[in-house]
Amino acid sequence: MSLSRPTIYDVARRAGVSKSLVSLVLRGASGVSAQSKEAVERAIRELDYRPSRAAAALAAGRTRLVGVLIDDYANPWFVDLLRGLDEALSPDGYRLTVVDTATASRSEDPVEGLLSMRVDGIVVARDVPHLLLGESAPPFVIAGTRADMPEGGDAVGNDDEHGARLATEHLLALGHRDIGHLSVGGGAGGVRRESFLATMRDAGARPTATPYRGPASERAGYASALDLLRADPRVTGVFAGNDVMAIGALGAARELGLDVPGQLSIVGYDNTALAQTRLIDLTTVDDDSVGVGRESGRLLLARMAGKEPDGVRRTLEPSLVVRGTTAAPA
Template identity: 70%
Template sequence: MPAPTIYDVARVAGVSKSLVSLVLQGSDRVSDASRRAVEEAIRELGYRPSRAASDLAARRTKLVGVLIDDYANPWFVDLLRGLHHVLGSDGFRVTVIDTATTSLAEDPVEGLLSMRADGIVVARDVPNALVAAASPPVVIAGTRDNVPPGIDAVANDDVLGAQLATDHLLGLGHRVIGHLSATGGAAAARRRSFVDVTAGSGARAVVTDYSGPATEHAGYDGTMRLLADHPEVTAIFAANDVMAIGALGAARDRGIDVPGQLSIVGYDNTLLARTRLINLTTVDDNGFGVGREAGRILRDRMSGAAPGPRSVTLPPALVTRGTTAAVP
């Protein structure tokens, strides 16, 4: 049996469809008698208003698009949890697009615009199409390249976070430290900070020559090459937890004990890093907090309540676990 429609409600109540719409919108331009007739018809039929249709009538879709670049990176899970924490209670739906898996024939930005998204969260380096587009409110989540001026942004302090990780290794006595880097604004900021802190301490930095996404495979291959070319390295700081897990795999395959012979530090404090099996020393960049603040700013911007462009920087924290120790 098909679900009752607003036309069925109008027929049973003996009123027009427009008047039913006014009742559903809570309008005060409806008489008490007509309101009671409509409400009784709704109960009799078991009619449920379409939220999508109501939003569309109000020129809203209650849809927020999120652009990411790697489904395999668990940092995005924390980010999305933060977004849902704020936006879910307001009835917003979140659609995630992984631009790394989108075919070249598709334009994820154009896709979100055609879906009439009420807002967009960019959790990757900013696409040129988004910069040029006449788009809905946008909030940048994380340290990103190609951010246009005057746009809202929420990020972790990647410079300070890399400093915390490097200082930790230096404090343990490590003087030849490798770094697994990758492309992207966050990785670049962490790399620069690592090199600066290492140079200022008199220690030696060995940075892998790699240009690509920060994946487990890249971390594994980078560590294998780094340890083969520089056996004097006693510690590795990875651009994120996923690369650090690749480094752990490479150390295992080379028969190197962690942390007895090699210390490894990640970045992001993802769910994987927190597992008892991996127990990774890492930098907590508060991905949940980044998502939560991005959601708050976007919600304000979509409602028209936000002031001028906002830039929020959240402080990181070092989390010491079982993959770092004093230099042997």
């Protein structure tokens, strides 16, 4: 007994028709007689034939694949982004293929890999690779605030300036005057850092910002917070550039014997699933990352269909979520 899957040629032989006629039936084309259509559909049922989505897409000139470029699988922000993308794209039959450019094989450029798969479009959740700026590149949308936004490029992001101001003003309103910021790299990180410094200056308070520019990891947050708190024991509030670094700061506070929020208040950014757990219960800024993914997917669909002008920029409004890691200073 053969274990191979039936092919379109098997269907054609069983129905007594040509392979091209089977293709017409599968596409729902007009001009096929009722008798031939019935014979093909009966053969499909008897053979339990399932058309190859990839072959059908290629025949139609589309792969129904959307590439997603990220730069850190460990950052849960990308999980919410992907969920939003899937919500927008899957109803139209698109599937996502994700590449982490930080861990991709050095033998092949990750963008080249996506282009070789003939993806119909790309969502860029990192700095924009130069390969995508050529005329032959597929449509792409930038998700999030990036350091180098190409002129005329489409982008969906969060208002990082406003979000950082919300986090800083929350600590100031509680009575904190010595506040540190754990900086993260990239365009969004830079905007959040500058907004923090400006808000502190406007309030006449004393800001301290770490110079860190590497991956925004839990380990980096832990190390940066240790350095900050050891160098300046007067700090009573910490605003981390994202939730992952804020969780690292919680670890640093525990190592130094500081009670959170009794002796040290900590605020994150992104409102990830980790921040929402009862164990961590992190005060954070909700940047609507699912919404960023959803809007990026919708914009990419419109771009692939040629329905949007160049240079569309959409900005989503953040909100502050107060939980158990912030309180008035002792």
